Each structure stands twice: as C-alpha cells, then as structure tokens.
Amino acid sequence: MRPTRLLMIASICAACFTSQAIAQNDRETVFDGRSARSFAGAVLAGRTAEADRDLVTAIDLYQKALRFDPDNADIKQRLMVLLFNHGKFEDGIAIANELKGDPVLENVSRLALGIEAIRQREYTSAENLLDYAGVNDLERMVYGLLRAWAHHGDGNVKEAHATIDALLGPDWYGIFKGFHKAALEEVNGNVKAARRLYTTVITDQNGGNTAPDTYVRAAMALAGMEARAGNRQKALDAIATGSAFLPGYTPLKALRQRIEADDPPRAEIRNAAEGAAAVLFTVGSALSRSGAEDFVSLYLNFANSLDPENAATLIMLGSLAENLGKPEQAIAVYRRVPEDSVMHRVSELQLGLNLADLGRVEEAKGHLKALIDEDPQDMRSYLAYGSVLSDAKAYREMADNYDRAVDAIGVLPDRSHWNIFFQRGIAYERLKEWPKAEPNFERALELFPNQPRVMNYLGYSWVDMNINLEEGMDLIREAVRLRPNDGYIVDSLGWAYYRLGDYDNAVRELERAVEIRPGDPTINDHLGDAYWRAGRRLEARYQWDRALTMEPELTEVPKIKHKIDNGLPDNTEPVPSAAKSPDDESKRIQEPDNGGKKSQSTPPSSAMKAHYEVKPGQTLWTIAAEVLGDGNLYRDILRANPSLNGDADLIHPGQIIKLP
Secondary structure, eight states, X not given: OOHHHXXXXXXXXXXXXXXXXXXXXXXXXXXXXXXXXXXXXXXHXXXXXXXXXXXXXXXXXXXXXXXXXXXXXXXXXXXXXXXXXXXXXXXXXXXXXXXXXXXXXXXXXXXXXXXXXXXXXXXXXXXXXXXXXXXXXXXXXXXXXXXXXXXXXXXXXXXXXXHHHTOOOOTTHHHHHHHHHHHHHHHTTOHHHHHHHHHHHHTOHHHHHHOHHHHXXXXXXXXXXHHHTTOHHHHHHHHHHHHHHSTTOHHHHHHHHHHHTTOOOOOSOOSHHHHHHHHHHHHHHHHOOTTXXXXXXXXXXXXXXXXTXXXXXXXXXXXXXXXXXXXXXXXXXXXXXXXXXXTHHHHHHXXXXXXXXTTOHHHHHHHHHHHHHHOTTOHHHHHHHHHHHHHTTOHHHHHXXXXXXXHXXXXXXXXXXXXXXXXXXXXXHHTTOHHHHHHHHHHHHHHSTTOHHHHHHHHHHHHHTTSSHHHHHHHHHHHHXXXXXXXXXXXHHHHHHHHTTOHHHHHHHHHHHHHHSTTOHHHHHHHHHHHHHTTOHHHHXXXXXXXXXXXXXXXXXXXXXXXXXXXXXXXXXXXXXXXXXXXXXXHOXXXXXXXXXXXXXOOTXXXXXXXXXXXXXXXXXXXXXXXXXXXXXXXXXXXXXXXXTTOGGGOOTTOEEEOO
C-alpha cells in the first residue's frame, strides 16, 4: 500500500473521533463560558473554540454542555479527545471508562484504556483491551504492535514476537514490524538478533521513505547499541548510513560526537511502556500532515503519557504547537527535552526562534548566540540567529554574525554554504556597504550557480543602482525562468522594468506577479505605480486602495494614501519610499495567500522555519538543488515534512512545504 493510502486511512480513522478543523493562527478566541446558558449554546461555542485551537475554552464549554446533558456520548467523545490532546491524560481516561462499552466509540476509548493499563503495568488487562481487530490496516497494526509490547511486559517474549509476526498486511507494515522486533530483541539483551534486525531496517531505503523518522530512529538505535557494546566502528558505520539517508541531521551529528567521546546515550527503549510509546510515535510521525493535527497530536500525547521524557516525541509536539501558532506552548514543550538528549540542540534552536516570534527578541538573541558559542561549526545556529537579527533590522549584528560563520567555514566552503554568503551579502547591502555585499552575492553564485534567489537579489541591486544593467536584467530574467510562479521574483522583474522606465513591460510583469500573489500589499502597490506611469490612473488608484486593505507596513500607509490623493510626481523617477528593496526577497517567503492578511513569514535565513511553495514541474530533488544547494539533500526536506510520509512523489504544485 502506498503512503497516500496510509494517509487516507489515517484521516478516515481521525474522522471517527474528532473534527478536522483548520487552524486559524491569526485569530484569537475570547469567550466567557458563563455566557453559554444552554446545551446548544455551549456546544456551538465549544466547536468554535475547538476550530480556533483554543483547547482550554473548548474543554470548559464541553464540560458545561455535559452538565445540561450528562449522557451525550458525542460530546463526551469530543471532550475526551481534547483532554488527551491537552495533555490531561488522567481526565481523558475517566471519560474513556464511561465510553468503553459503546462499540461505535471504542476505537479511541479502548486504545486509551490499553495505554493506561500499560502505564500501570497491568499487562494482562492491556493484552485483553488491545486484542482488537480494528476497522482498517492502520488500526490492526497499531493494536498488534501495542499488544506485542504488553506481552513483553508480562514476560511473554515468544508471544510478543509471534504477535508481530502474525501481523499480515501491506508492504508499509515492514519498517514498523522490523523496528519493533529489533527493539524487542535489544530490550531482551539479544544483541546479535537486534543487530541483524536493525540492519535490515536501515538497508531498506524504500521502507525508510515510508517512515523517515522510524528509519533514522533505527539507525540511531543500532549506533547506540553498538557503542554501548564497545563496537565503536560499527556504531559510526550505522551513523554514516543514517547520515547518507538524512544528511546534516543534527541529532546524528550529536550522537557521533557522544560516541567518539566514549559517552554513548542510554537506549531509548528499555521497557514495555517505552516500547509502546515508540509504536505511537513511529506511526504518529509517519502520518503527520497539515489538516490532521488532531489525529497526530492524539498519538503523540499518548506516547508522551507512556514516555514523558522522550525527546523525539517532545520535539514533534513542539512543532505541532508552532504550526498552530502557539509559540508559548511550543517553548514549554521544548524546555522539557532532556539536556543529555542528542536531540537537545534541535529543541534549543526551535526554542530560540519561538522566543523571537513572541517578541522576546533580546532573550532570543542571547539564547541563539549561546548556541553558536557552544558549537561554532553548526551553520544552522548562525542562520537561526541571523533570521532574528534580520527581523529586528539589526544589520550590523547580522553582518558580524555571518562574518563569524564564514570564519568558521574556513577557506574551503562547499555548495551547502551558499546561504551563509547570501545572508552576509544581504546584511551588508542593508548597511549600504555595497563593496562588501557584492562579493558575497557573487560567492554564493559561485557555490550554487543559477540559484534564483541570489540571482534575483544581485540582479535587482545592480539595476536599482544603475550599474551592470544588461547583466542585472539577465540575472533577473533567468531567475524568473527558473521560478516562473514565484510572485516575488516576478515582482522584481516588473519593478526592474519600472526603474528603467519601461512601463509597458513593468505593467505586464507586475500584473502577473499580482495574479500569483494577489494578497501581497507591496506587489499591489508596485502595480499601482506602474499603472500611473503607463497613463492608467484610475486603475492605479484602485490598486493603491487594494494595497491599503492588505495591511502594508505602517510606514508605507501614509505614503500610499498620499499617492491616492495626489498621484505620482510628474518626473519619471519612481517614488523612493515605494521602491522595492531587494531585501523584500529575503523576507517574504512563499506562503499561501491568507485572504489579504499581512504575511507573518520567516526570513529564509531561518532555515529551521522557512516555507516553500511547490511550483509546476518541480520535484523534491530540484527543490533541494535550488534551495539547499544539493539535490541529494531532498531527504532533509522529507525529514522536515512528516506529512510527505517519506514519499517524494506526494508533492504537488501550490503545496507549501517546510524547509529544513
């Protein structure tokens, strides 16, 4: 069964017990539960709060609804799932006990009660609760793997293995069965069998593409096991295999450092509870996708209830909170990642970026700078810190940061370092130190020829300064050719024509840019200017009016209003305040149009959080080559997007993917 089918089953399963509300990240719900004076009122308000991801309010309202109708099974079910997703496991279990006799609702209540039995080490009870056929392949596998770990907890090692062997299903079962059989052998102390099974998992890259997190977890488990057994070279070989699958993955680097220092971490799975948690994590991470956050969150919170300090689960829960626009919640989760975990640095980088999202810029700067001091060779730290400095317009600090990064790279940078030079060029350009900026853009292009963002920035800068005009226009045109559906690069081409006084071509390109990015205030403002110069003054004022409705920068509002009232000056020079800085390219990352709301995008220098819009004809390989500098790094993008379920073929034009 292909991953798309697995995802379809997941959403069907999710629909059985929870709504699939779309996150409204830019809207805060403020509701006083005391104003709900009827069952219908409480339910309606509760569903509104649930859609807005305000779980605290939704829980309060559903509890109030149950005071009006204590036996309403549907509301109990909704409340139970919300309690689990809010980390209130014991409260959710109380409701699960009330629902366990209802065959329509037992797919969740039975699972929760089975997990609670494992938590309480009541393994015989867990075996009985988890003896459930399920309604689809996914449920059968999850219940079967959990039942195997319950058998292990009860001392029935042979029965545990037999239970996994008896799981017959589609091909994608293979990586999950292989990983958990290997983990069972490792827990039982059978290193030889565990080595064979882990090795089987990590030599199957097709299986790994189905569940990248499980593949990498197997490589790390094998490396840790070999290191603890004193087999350093075998451990490093396992890490090398994982790194080939997922280049640049920070936890693999941290694990290698620990092993080289003869300080391997403890095994992640040491008992039945941690094994059951791994079942829920491996499946939840494989099924993670936009629009299914409730379902994935349920599995991850179940996993967290069994293994509260597991770093991989905590980091994914933090990422879910980020995606739902809950930076405070994300920070709280990231702070729980154990300091001795090889994944601790990942959580610390994300924590710093979320501090900045909350406006705690100085705290974020101090936090991220400390991470650079801790490991000056980690380029992601410089990029994360640089993104915060860019947002704060602290360009001198930004330039100093990337100067330090270049020093750390040394005299032999490789293709992967192009973005360091690009960001350093942006910093110096914003400081109006062009003699320092230009060589960095050119160096970035040497490392990564035909990188569209760099060509766009450098080409526009030349045109804007009235130098190298022909070469600059060629760079911008080539950037547009490579990314014809990138509204911001098309905007640069249109604005370059405008700067050169070619208003007909400016209108043509800017109209196309607005078609691609209809909700962007800057592009609409540019089109208004081009219309005015082309003699289309009624359309110009209309376009400026549109730009005002799209929440432009506050400093631009009076300038746009002045143009609406007075038009542009009679001379043919554009109004300086309206001119597009090439810095806009560095700050407006491709995101879905949000109905005219101001973009809250992250600069590309924040490699941890940037997003990218898939264009027609692109593959994950070409995106990796374009954005990361190496097509082989497509696995990094797979790893950053659990929603792709390890399948590079799942991307489609218009899709928004996270960049690693």
